Amino acid sequence: MKESTGQRRKERLDRGIKVRSEGLYALMSWRELSYLFFPRLVLIGGILILPLVVPSMYWQRVISIVCIYALLALSFDFLAHYVGLVSLGGAFFIGTGGYLAAILNTSFGLPPLLTIPIATLLGAFICTLLLFPCLPLRGVYFAIVTLMYPLLLARVIEALDILGGTDGILGIESFANRWVEQYFIILIVLFFLFGTRRLVNQDIGLVFRAVKDNDQSVRASGISITYYKTIAVFISSAIGCLAGAYLVHLYMWAGLSTFALDFSILPIAATVIGGAGTLVGPVLGAFILVPISELLRAFGTLRIVFYALILLAFIIFRSEGIMVYGQRKYHQFEKWIKV
């Protein structure tokens, strides 16, 4: 038996409809159109309906948190797999965006409708500025520096006792009601999901991907790689800061835990589970991982063990991730053939 499997290999053929729908859109019937639309509609519809079907307020809150992690995972996936910068900056972005929104709200009295956009843009500007020195470099420097800043900023706030010190900033305004709270972040996730998807296929997105693929060649094309890396980091940190600003309005509190490393690590795990480089995969990964982590809360400290086992199982058995696997099944026939 073992010998005969050694003689076979899996042959993969693109489905005809996949080939037709690529590039030239020669789709004739509703059935064929639905091939493209159906998966997207399921995703959009599924996410939009989620707050209505979950059993309790508690789980509605979980959805908001899922969306925060989904944004971080999206920002990680975009930087790592389309620009080639491995970022551990989730905590950095959340903390910067969060504290900015908190200051704008408590000290300047701006409503969330203003603090969130301002914190997003200003936060992204600050993050990009602080990360700029390591952008001309290749290698692990970017990852190290993004990991260093949240630790550094948290210690600075703690040691100098500024911005509320260890108590954090209290009394931040919350959203008008829970529906605004829910649908605001859900729409944001959908916007950035489809937005980044579109961006990476534009000409500028091709330049990002080229920087990842072969930066020397980009330089030889008369394009500054540092400039495009800066733009990409700005986009990515804006997504992260937006999530952070939303988070502090959700909790009505900004504290040192916004710099917690969970925000850096969990998005990476979500990307591994969901499928690296697919953009939608990491979002789905967050929708799987965060609720699991909530369910495992009952196991107390043991939950990290279960959590690690789930991750390990994924890395061993489906290292490509759910979305890559799913897309392949959707687009291709597979059969075993004798070699």
Add this chain to the structure above:
Amino acid sequence: MSAPSTPILQVNQVTKTFGGISALNEVSFDLHAGEILGIIGPNGSGKTTLINGITGFIELTAGEVFFRGEKISGKPAHKIADMGVTRTFQIMRPYYSLPAYKNLVIPLFSPRAKRTGGWRGGGKLGDRNTVSIDILEELGFERESFVPYKKASNLPTGYLKRMELARCLALNPEIIICDEVFSGLSMSEIASMVPLVERLQMEGITLIMIEHRLRELFRVANRIMVLNFGEKLIEGTAEEVMADEKVKEAYFGSEAVEEVMDHA
């Protein structure tokens, strides 16, 4: 062939040392508009280092490079390419994850292409996909075939070498510096590349060609410069260069010289 008087590229006393080893030692030459300069030399003689130095991919230890009288040494590589001094890589550097024609969208998106290309050249508003397929077709990628749409990782060496040239052409270059575009190609592939190089010259592009394929190089090049151990041995026509004693010594025993001398 008489060259025009003002050189388009001047290389003055260029030196590059790696640690204690000097890879280039006070190399100088002039490049005149519209000519093809061939650079030859044994392996490790500093040819690629010279290119890297001119195009800003490595920092020169000493010496200066002028393009149209403006100093370009010390500028970053993308600025030099932006001025129109483009290069190919000896080891091809395509974007393997992108289809061939999408590879060219990147140079077409560069500031230089937007500035100089106009609408037809992809410019600011042009359709870069169309332009890139036009350029690829000029370089022998059949428009109606699957070749321009294939992922670069699935293309054979011959096409990847052409894509290196295509990337330079997409920038509307003034100078193309070719680092061994003939190496690794079959005889028939080379035979189809030679007219291509001749056409580039007719279109007014100045070329520097580093080559080990001497016979093909001598067919297209106006002048030849020989490097050995980082030093310039001689510069002149193919016949002058090959008759020189020092060159014979550098290539001593090499079949290349024998072969070329037989044909010369």
